[in-house]
Amino acid sequence: MTENQLLKTAQEFGSPIYVYDAEKIESQYKRLTNAFKSVKKLKINYAVKALSNISVLKLFNSLGSGIDTVSIQEVQLGLAAGFKPNQIIFTPNGVSLSEIEEAANLGVEINIDNLSILEQFGTKHPKVPVCIRINPHVMAGGNANISVGHIDSKFGISIHQIPHILRIVENTKMTINGIHMHTGSDILDIEVFLYASEILFDTAKQFKNLEFIDFGSGFKVPYKLGDIETNIEELGKKLSSRFNEFCKEYGKDLTLAFEPGKFLVSESGYFLTKVNAVKQTTSTVFAQVDSGFNHLIRPMFYGSHHDIINISNPKGRERFYTVVGYICETDTFGNNRRINEINEGDVLCFKNAGAYCFSMASNYNSRFRPAEVLWYKGEAHLIRKRETFDDILNNQIEVDFSTKKEAALAK
Numbered sequence: 001m002t003e004n005q006l007l008k009t010a011q012e013f014g015s016p017i018y019v020y021d022a023e024k025i026e027s028q029y030k031r032l033t034n035a036f037k038s039v040k041k042l043k044i045n046y047a048v049k050a051l052s053n054i055s056v057l058k059l060f061n062s063l064g065s066g067i068d069t070v071s072i073q074e075v076q077l078g079l080a081a082g083f084k085p086n087q088i089i090f091t092p093n094g095v096s097l098s099e100i101e102e103a104a105n106l107g108v109e110i111n112i113d114n115l116s117i118l119e120q121f122g123t124k125h126p127k128v129p130v131c132i133r134i135n136p137h138v139m140a141g142g143n144a145n146i147s148v149g150h151i152d153s154k155f156g157i158s159i160h161q162i163p164h165i166l167r168i169v170e171n172t173k174m175t176i177n178g179i180h181m182h183t184g185s186d187i188l189d190i191e192v193f194l195y196a197s198e199i200l201f202d203t204a205k206q207f208k209n210l211e212f213i214d215f216g217s218g219f220k221v222p223y224k225l226g227d228i229e230t231n232i233e234e235l236g237k238k239l240s241s242r243f244n245e246f247c248k249e250y251g252k253d254l255t256l257a258f259e260p261g262k263f264l265v266s267e268s269g270y271f272l273t274k275v276n277a278v279k280q281t282t283s284t285v286f287a288q289v290d291s292g293f294n295h296l297i298r299p300m301f302y303g304s305h306h307d308i309i310n311i312s313n314p315k316g317r318e319r320f321y322t323v324v325g326y327i328c329e330t331d332t333f334g335n336n337r338r339i340n341e342i343n344e345g346d347v348l349c350f351k352n353a354g355a356y357c358f359s360m361a362s363n364y365n366s367r368f369r370p371a372e373v374l375w376y377k378g379e380a381h382l383i384r385k386r387e388t389f390d391d392i393l394n395n396q397i398e399v400d401f402s403t404k405k406e407a408a409l410a411k
């Protein structure tokens with residue numbers, strides 16, 4: 001996408017606004033499928049949580065992707081976007097048995113990561129095949145919040161509990177049709193994937209009715225110029241060859257599955273904000289934008305980096321700014337950044353705003369959540385309207401205190 005197209009989008013649809021480039025989503029999807037082209041059966045299940053707008057889901061459907069979901073609402077959203085139940089995998093953590101049963105009734109693939117739930121589900125529904133999420137006890141991921149496959153993590157069933165899983169399977173006569181792991185996000189080193197994959201293969205050997213092995217996700221994308229990213233092509237070559245070898249040992253062509261979020265949508269997204277004020281203090285020049293962690297929480301939540309550029313003044317002299325929001329708590333988007341000279345009213349663009357950005361937005365400070373636009377084949381499509389004051393009041397119920405007060409006084 002060009003800076004001109006982005007600026008035009010902000011002028012036409014207002015600010016703050018999320019803008020996504022469909023072409024980038026398509027090219028990332030193709031890059032991934034291409035990297036694993038030597039595997040006979042490959043399934044990419046886009047992780048809906050990263051960016052869940054229904055038009056984005058429809059775009060993935062048109063590309064032939066499936067989806068990975070973590071709540072019954074994401075399952076329903078996927079069905080509404082036109083995915084068939086067998087294109088949806090439900091990978092929840094810490095949800096009730098009844099939510100899992102609701103998903104199973106809708107016909108989607110169930111992934112269970114808890115022995116107690118596995119036993120209850122297998123006892124009640126022995127005919128529904130399920131996938132098992134294991135915890136390989138591997139430390140991987142960009143920071144503690146997104147490292148989810150280590151020994152202290154709440155995710156997955158420990159590899160040391162495989163004998164217990166086998167006992168449940170034997171006792172309930174349920175079928176395990178898939179083995180899954182997801183060790184974390186922003187994993188730099190493909191050796192970590194390959195190491196964890198061996199654990200998955202070892203586990204898989206113990207289950208005789210598998211249809212697929214799901215390697216989760218965690219591919220790192222570049223956040224700034226020269227940044228390291230997961231070498232998908234090399235991972236594709238090495239893992240495909242090992243997977244094909246494993247299928248021979250196993251005696252069946254299994255499906256190799258992945259469920260990426262960030263890799264598919266992070267770089268497709270741009271978040272555009274307008275500068276409300278430039279404020280010089282004794283030590284800093286703050287650029288204060290019409291947004292905050294209510295719209296983009298990743299920098300404050302994970303310390304994530306988003307490149308910030310001034311698309312209103314791309315040739316202006318570079319100066320140092322700290323870019324902050326309008327929230328009543330510290331909400332620094334970028335500290336001490338070199339940015340082309342910023343004037344009040346300029347539009348700033350935050351890059352890598354496709355994954356875990358809008359989907360984590362809230363109404364904190366009673367602000368509206370932003371609009372979303374998808375650029376597809378050279379045209380801007382509004383895919384979510386900006387909220388209005390009605391959305392803020394929606395579902396709130398007012399108590400009429402005046403009558404209560406009168407009743408109290410009358411007593």
Ligand SMILES: Cc1ncc(COP(=O)(O)O)c(C=O)c1O
Binds near residue numbers: 182216217259261
């Ligand atoms: C189970 C599971 N699968 C897939 C993903 C997507 O990970 P990423 O966005 O790093 O590709 C996540 C992210 O939290 C996850 O928890």
